[in-house]
Amino acid sequence: MEGGKGVVKHIFLAKFKEGTTEEEIEKHIMSYADLLNHIEHMKSFEWGTDVSIENLHQGFTHIFEATFETLEGRSAYVAHPAHVKFGTALFPTLEKVIVIDYVPKA
Amino acid sequence: MEGGKGVVKHIFLAKFKEGTTEEEIEKHIMSYADLLNHIEHMKSFEWGTDVSIENLHQGFTHIFEATFETLEGRSAYVAHPAHVKFGTALFPTLEKVIVIDYVPKA
Numbered sequence: 001m002e003g004g005k006g007v008v009k010h011i012f013l014a015k016f017k018e019g020t021t022e023e024e025i026e027k028h029i030m031s032y033a034d035l036l037n038h039i040e041h042m043k044s045f046e047w048g049t050d051v052s053i054e055n056l057h058q059g060f061t062h063i064f065e066a067t068f069e070t071l072e073g074r075s076a077y078v079a080h081p082a083h084v085k086f087g088t089a090l091f092p093t094l095e096k097v098i099v100i101d102y103v104p105k106a
Numbered sequence: 107m108e109g110g111k112g113v114v115k116h117i118f119l120a121k122f123k124e125g126t127t128e129e130e131i132e133k134h135i136m137s138y139a140d141l142l143n144h145i146e147h148m149k150s151f152e153w154g155t156d157v158s159i160e161n162l163h164q165g166f167t168h169i170f171e172a173t174f175e176t177l178e179g180r181s182a183y184v185a186h187p188a189h190v191k192f193g194t195a196l197f198p199t200l201e202k203v204i205v206i207d208y209v210p211k212a
Contacts, residue, residue, distance in 0.1 A: 008157070011117060011169060013206065033212070048208030053178060053184060056205035063117060063208045071157060078159060098204070099162035100119065102154030102169045106139070106161070 008074045008103055012064040015096040025062070038082040041073035042066055058068050059096060083092060085100060114180045114209055118170040121202040131168070138170055144188040147179035148172055165202060173196050178206060 016025055029047060036045050050057045068074040077083055091097070093095045121129055139151050153170040156163045174180040183189055197203070 009154075009169075009171075010158075011119075013204070015115075020169040046210035046212055048134055048210050049116075050206050051209060052116075053181060054205050056203055058204050060204065060206055063115075065115075065210070074148055075159060097162055098119070098164050098166065099158055099160050100156050100166055100169055101158040103157060104152035104154050104171070106152055 008068040008071055010066040010068065010074060010077075011099070012066075013060040013096075013098040014062040014064070014094055015059045016061065016093055017095045021092045024093060025068050028086075029062075029064075029091065031089065033081055035066075035080075035086060037078075038078050039080045041068055041070075041077045041080075043069055045071075060098070066094045071083055071103075109198040112179055114174040114207055116172040116174065116180060116183075116207045117205070118172075119166040119202075120168040120200055121165050122167065122199055123201045126199045130199060134192075134199065135168075135170075137195065141172075141183075141185050141186075141188055141192060145183050145186045145209075147174055147176075147183045149175055149179075157179070168206070174208075 032047070033045050036042050041097065044067045045064070050061050050063065066077075068077060135153060138153070142148050142151050150173045151170070153168065156167050156169070172183075174183060
């Protein structure tokens with residue numbers, strides 16, 4: 001557990017389609033971060049680009065991690081109109097995506 | 107940033123081969139966690155199983171997250187004999203794997 005930042009972690013891995021511009025990608029990242037201001041269940045958001053050295057990233061280039069306090073909060077986020085709108089704009093730009101959630105244990 | 111827990115996040119997604127027993131999986135998870143005791147650069151470890159509801163987990167069932175204070179610490183971990191030994195035992199049991207590292211930004 002990380003100091004009240006949530007007990008459900010929501011990991012999103014993305015590979016954008018060839019031709020997606022840096023500007024488009026930045027816009028989607030800002031929209032993702034902005035969900036924090038619209039969905040109270042979402043407790044934190046962070047992201048970064050792949051810096052791995054093991055050549056096992058399978059082409060994924062962007063990692064996004066959000067946290068939620070409960071599974072119910074996570075589910076409310078998934079169904080929230082702001083999230084649905086964000087996803088509807090994002091998905092056509094993705095070549096590959098993985099979304100996986102877990103409740104961290106030590 | 108999460109209270110001194112590291113600035114490099116190392117995400118490992120696994121799908122185990124059919125026939126891998128729960129006991130074998132548990133043993134690998136314990137070995138992964140035990141790396142904390144052998145590799146000083148590794149600052150935290152947590153894991154969990156998929157509880158996502160969006161059907162975008164692409165068959166991955168286990169998530170592991172380790173943190174490191176620096177990219178150099180991450181690289182030292184990757185090359186460390188204890189990590190290499192762990193990986194050599196783990197990899198034959200995996201059907202699919204993704205390893206992706208990032209430096210989190212808000």
